Amino acid sequence: MNFRNLSFSGAPLIKTVPPGPKSKEYLDYQFAHEGSAVSYPRGMPMAISQAKGATVKDVDGNIYIDFFGGAGVMNVGHSNPEVIEAASRQLGELTHSLDIPNPARKVMVDTLLSLLPGALNKIFFGGPTGSDAVEAAVKLAKYNKGRYPMIAFEGSYHGMSAGALSLSSGLSFKEDFLPLIPEVHFVPYAYCYRCAFGRKPETCDLDCAQYLDHILEDPHSGVGKPAAVIIEAIQGEGGSIVPPDPFVSRIKEICNRYDILMIVDEIQAGFCRTGKMFAFEHFGVIPDIITLSKALGGAGFPISCIAYRDNLDTWPEGKHIGTFRGNVLAYAAGRVALNFMIKNNLAEHTLTLGNLMLSWLKEIERDSNIVGEARGKGLMLGIELVRDKVSKEPAPELARKVRTFCHRHGLLIEIGGHYSNVARFLPPLVLTEELAKKGTEIFADAVKNVEKSL
Ligand SMILES: Cc1ncc(COP(=O)(O)O)c(C=O)c1O
Numbered sequence: 433m434n435f436r437n438l439s440f441s442g443a444p445l446i447k448t449v450p451p452g453p454k455s456k457e458y459l460d461y462q463f464a465h466e467g468s469a470v471s472y473p474r475g476m477p478m479a480i481s482q483a484k485g486a487t488v489k490d491v492d493g494n495i496y497i498d499f500f501g502g503a504g505v506m507n508v509g510h511s512n513p514e515v516i517e518a519a520s521r522q523l524g525e526l527t528h529s530l531d532i533p534n535p536a537r538k539v540m541v542d543t544l545l546s547l548l549p550g551a552l553n554k555i556f557f558g559g560p561t562g563s564d565a566v567e568a569a570v571k572l573a574k575y576n577k578g579r580y581p582m583i584a585f586e587g588s589y590h591g592m593s594a595g596a597l598s599l600s601s602g603l604s605f606k607e608d609f610l611p612l613i614p615e616v617h618f619v620p621y622a623y624c625y626r627c628a629f630g631r632k633p634e635t636c637d638l639d640c641a642q643y644l645d646h647i648l649e650d651p652h653s654g655v656g657k658p659a660a661v662i663i664e665a666i667q668g669e670g671g672s673i674v675p676p677d678p679f680v681s682r683i684k685e686i687c688n689r690y691d692i693l694m695i696v697d698e699i700q701a702g703f704c705r706t707g708k709m710f711a712f713e714h715f716g717v718i719p720d721i722i723t724l725s726k727a728l729g730g731a732g733f734p735i736s737c738i739a740y741r742d743n744l745d746t747w748p749e750g751k752h753i754g755t756f757r758g759n760v761l762a763y764a765a766g767r768v769a770l771n772f773m774i775k776n777n778l779a780e781h782t783l784t785l786g787n788l789m790l791s792w793l794k795e796i797e798r799d800s801n802i803v804g805e806a807r808g809k810g811l812m813l814g815i816e817l818v819r820d821k822v823s824k825e826p827a828p829e830l831a832r833k834v835r836t837f838c839h840r841h842g843l844l845i846e847i848g849g850h851y852s853n854v855a856r857f858l859p860p861l862v863l864t865e866e867l868a869k870k871g872t873e874i875f876a877d878a879v880k881n882v883e884k885s886l
Contacts, residue, residue: 433776435862438509439485443867444842444874445495451477452492475832475847476500476839483510486863488844497871499857500844504668504700504812507727508769508778509862515730515765515772522764529760531557536763543767544739547709547774549718552739557758560734562699562725563591566662568752569721569738570595573660573693575747581615581658583644583692587623587670587850590662590697599662602669617655619644621667622675625805625816626824626850633676641682648690660693660721661686665711668700671849672814672856674807680715693720693744699736700812703727704773704861707783707810714809720744730765773861779810782861785868786810789857792872802830802883813857815875816849826851830882837878843871 451459458479462470473479478490486509488496501507508515526534541555558568574580584590584599591597597605598612606612620628620640629639644661647653665680667673687694696719701711705727712719721744725736735758773779786809793806793815804818817834819825831853838845846856855875859868 435485436864438862439867440487440489440495443487443495443497444870446842447494448492449840450490450494454491455479458491475835476844485509486860486867496842496844497867498844499859499871500846501858501860502732503846504705504858505726505732506860507703507705508730508772509860512731512772515768518768519731519761519765522761527760531757534760536760537758540763540767543770548739551718551741552722554740554742554745555737557737558752559754560736560756560759562736563593563596565699565723565725565736565738566590566596566697567593569695569723571752572721572740572744572747573695576744577659577693579657579659581617581656583617583619583658583661585621585663586618587621587667587673588664589669615656621673622679623673638679638682641679644683645686658692660695662695662697664697664701665715666701666706666809666812668812669848671816671854672808672812674809681717684717695719695721697723699723699725704779704782705810705812707779707786709779728766729762730769733759733762733765735759735762735766778861782810785863785865789813789868789872796876796879800879800883802827803879811859811861815855817853817855826853828852831855833882834878837881838874841874843874
C-alpha cells in the first residue's frame, strides 16, 4: 500500500511560528483551568485540531511531521480510514460490555491469539491503560508464585498507578509519593552506552545479567526471591535502548533457573514498532506474561490486556475486575488495525525505514559533538544528547532546545532517557520515506543550530 495518501500533503507547513495566536488562546485556557501537572503542551506548545497518517495539524493551520505518534499509540497512523470506518460501525451497535462476550471482543481475542506464540494462549482484559495491564500482570505473577518481591530494571517505565510506578525507575516520577509497593528491586539494564559496570560491549560477558544471577543466588544479597522479573525487551522511555542480542534470553534463562516468571512489557515496543509484531520476538524468548496496550486500540481508543501461559490461569472468578474491562470500540478498531499491520507487512516496512533512518542519524552522530549515540530498532529511535562526546555528560537542556527547534520547524519529537537527554522518535509506522527524510533533515538542522549556539 502507498502510505503517502494517509498523511496530509505538504508537511511540514509552518504558517505561524508555534504557538500561533489561536493555539495561545487554548494554552492560556488550559493552564488557567487544568491542573499544573499537564506536561506535553509545555514542550510542544500548540493546540491541535486534526491528524492524518504521520502528520498533525494545529489550530493555526500549521502541519507537522509526527515523529511522536501520540507516545507510540498511533502505529497505523492517525485517522486511518479502515480503522475509523470499523469504529464508526461499532459505535452504533454496542460500546460497553464489562466482560460479557460480544462479537467484537471474540474477533479481537482470535486475532491476538493468531499473532502470539502458541504458548501465550490466555488473554485477559483489565482496565484501559497500560498501567492497568502492568498491575494485572504483577497480580497474576504474585498469585501464582505466592511471593511478592519483584525485579525491575534501571531505565524502566511501566506506568503511573502505584504498582506500575513502583516498578518504574525514574525518581522524578515517584520521589514525592514514596513509599509505594514494597520489595521492588532494580538491576542494571544492558545500557551499553552508559554501562553500570564500566564495560565495553566487545569485551563484556553481560555483567548486568550476571549481576541478576548473583543477587538471586547470594543469600546475603538482601533481595527476597521474587515472583517475577518485569522487563521491556527494548526499553522505551529509558531512552530507546536496544540490549545486545543475548541479554533478554539470558534473563529468561535465569528466571527459569530460579523459578521466577518473566513479564515482558510490550506496551510501547509491541505491534510492529520495532520491526516485529512483538519486541520479544527479536530475542528468541517466549515470556510467561506480556502486557499490551497503546496501539492495541487502533485509533487511540484506550484498552489494555495481558497474555500469558495457561498454566498460570489459576486465579478465580473476580480476582481482578473493573468497570472498563476491555473496550468494545477499541476491539472493533484494534482488530482492523492489527489486520492492517499484517496485510501491509507493516513490521517489514518499519524495519526497513527504521534502518534507513538510523543510518541518517548515525551520520548526524558522526558530524556532531553533542550527539553521543544514535540508536534504536525499527521506528523506536533515540538520539542521546551530551555536552561532548568524551565526557558524555548528559545534556537535557540541549535536548529541550532541539525539541523546540524541531517544533518550530514542523517536526514533533519526544524526549526521554535516564537524564531526559534523549530525543526520541516514535512515529506512526505508516511514515513514508519522504516524510522520514524531511523530518530527519529538520532534526539535523536542529542539532547543528543548537551546537552552533554553544
Ligand atoms: C513500556 C510501558 N509500559 C507501561 C506504560 C504505561 O502505559 P499508560 O500510560 O497507558 O498507563 C507505558 C507508557 O508509556 C510504557 O511505555
